[in-house]
Amino acid sequence: MASSHDVIVVGLGATGSSATYHLARRGLRVLGLDRFAPPHTVGSSHGQTRMIREAYFEHPAYVPMLQRAYELWGDLEHEAGTRLLLKTGGLMLGRPGSAVISGARLSAARHALEHEVLSAAEVARRFPCLSPEADMIAVYEPRAGILFPEACVRAHLALAQACGAQIHTHEPLLNWKADSPAVSVTTERATYSAQRLVISAGSWAAQLLADLEPPLTVERQVLFWFDPMQARESFSATRCPVHLWEFDEHRFVYGFPDLGAGVKVARHHGGASGSPDSLKREVDAEEIADMRALVRRFLPSADGPLRSATVCPYTNTPDGHFWIDRHPTCASVLIASPCSGHGFKFSSVVGEILADLATHGTTSFDLSLFRNRWPLRSG
Ligand SMILES: Cc1cc2nc3c(=O)[nH]c(=O)nc-3n(C[C@H](O)[C@H](O)[C@H](O)COP(=O)(O)OP(=O)(O)OC[C@H]3O[C@@H](n4cnc5c(N)ncnc54)[C@H](O)[C@@H]3O)c2cc1C
Structure with missing residues (x-):
């Protein structure tokens, strides 16, 4: 043919x-x-922002691909003449033995990536918008940031x-x-x-x-944008790195600085499975309350009115x-x-x-x- x-x-x-x-x-x-x-x-x-990070807790095998991805985003940005990537630094937060912390440290060590390990008190001092629990630590990587999808x-x-x-x-x-x-x-x-x-x-x-x-499996995820009522400037891109928390074992929440639309936060996994054609697109009061409880726990000054929310599906392999x-x-x-x-x-x-x-x-x-x-x- x-x-x-x-x-x-x-x-x-x-x-x-x-x-x-x-x-x-x-x-x-x-x-x-x-x-x-x-x-x-x-x-x-969709959803305005995506996180890019290099000390990849999911597996060190991703890191060489990530390093090439960074180069290609830079090339694309240059060729398109438009901003695609904003470097903010990134924090992975959790308890010392958690998958996020041990995985990020493993990738950073195996690929000799620039990073720092911070106590909860150091995180709160350097990034006042974040409020980790006393037994948490963080891996900070300077190359992490935001892509505009x-x-x-x-x-x-x-x-x-x-x-x-x-x-x-x-x-x-x-x-x-x-x-x-x-x-x-x-x-x-x-x-x-x-x-x-x-x-x-x-x-x-x-x-x-x-x-x-x-x-x-197709998994429904909800993105939320909250208006910070206090300390708004502490959520600016120069003061608030992207952040991902394993707050309980294999339970994750993550967030971004306020780029003008509010502080974006979402859970990573834990959503209902379904078909992409019949995914529930409305966000209900219970889901907002669930996310607000996490905001109060880890980003208390972002606990203002909800500005918007949207649904976006993951496509998961086993x-x-x-x-x-x-x-x-x-x-x-x-x-x-x-x-x-x-x-x-x-x-x-x-x-x-x-x-x-x-x-x-x-x-x-x-x-x-x-x-x-x-x-x-x-x-
Ligand atoms: C809420 C959320 C947050 C995320 N956060 C991050 C993050 O911070 N960092 C990160 O790296 N990743 C993140 N991801 C993952 C990442 O965004 C997705 O993995 C990625 O965007 C998926 O791209 P895709 O091309 O596979 O799918 P899509 O972008 O969905 O593209 C699939 C396309 O196929 C088209 N299509 C489907 N069926 C047909 C057909 N029969 N004929 C023709 N066209 C068809 C659709 O219209 C669609 O345009 C996130 C994902 C979600 C949902």
Whole structure:
């Protein structure tokens, strides 16, 4: 079958917009398809801010990818001529043996990353907006900060188009088929063919890979913005680093400085599972009360009126690590994007990795943590 494109990318959120950009700038004929018009508020890449940090408590194997991600965000910022990353420093807080603290220290030690270990009293003295409990400690890393997700997606897509990529929005993929060695995809408007297909459909990935029955769960998460009533200046980006707390075993809350819209806070995990198409989008009084109790405990001066809240889903794998691999039976199909609620910061490098896999079949990064690792149906 004659291929009308070299690569089709389905899903143009964080991962797919980056993959489209990296493929297009290599001169490939790329078609990017999305069921909405990214950046939008229905997937997993909205909400004004995303944390980027390097002393990665989740596993030291992420650090080389993170270091490349930082370089690529810098390059993108330069090329797009717009601010995408704000360095604030970052604090991981918890009890000394907690996963957050021991994991961050392990990554920092293994990769010789600049960091400091602070007592609760030192945290409160240096960052008066934060109120850790006396038995908590913190790992402070100066390179952590904030990515602006909507601007990142917009920049990747605009620059991909400038390199010749075709971007079709409001065009959902209905199904795809391997026509060895090519792939054909059908949307509501047409059928297209290509040498390679990248599936980066976020919370909808399982629907496009239904034959494999992948063990992914879509988890509802709520983001809250509170107005600080007192000490507003202590939440400014120069005085308040991004912060992530393991306040009880495997129970997490995180937050950002006030960039003008209020102090953003959210739980990391602990939400209800469901389908991306029927996710409850309203935030109820009980959820607000739950978050306000955490704010009073750890950021007491942010306990002002709620300014806004929004819902955004995670797409979780069983072990919390990413899924980046070839389709187990269709080698022309690459799967990426289920990233368990911590993938935005990596999307710059994951796009580059997907372009490497699509063009050379290999990448210089060790992806062993991210391979197909569950029993998948043959498809
Ligand atoms: C509340 C919240 C907070 C987070 N905080 C952080 C953080 O601080 N730091 C961090 O690194 N990560 C964070 N993450 C994780 C990160 O934001 C996500 O992992 C990442 O944005 C997901 O990108 P994606 O490309 O996989 O999915 P999306 O951005 O959701 O993109 C998927 C796209 O696929 C499209 N699509 C779906 N089905 C089809 C179809 N059939 N046809 C065509 N298009 C289709 C959708 O319209 C969508 O645009 C957070 C996530 C959430 C939800």
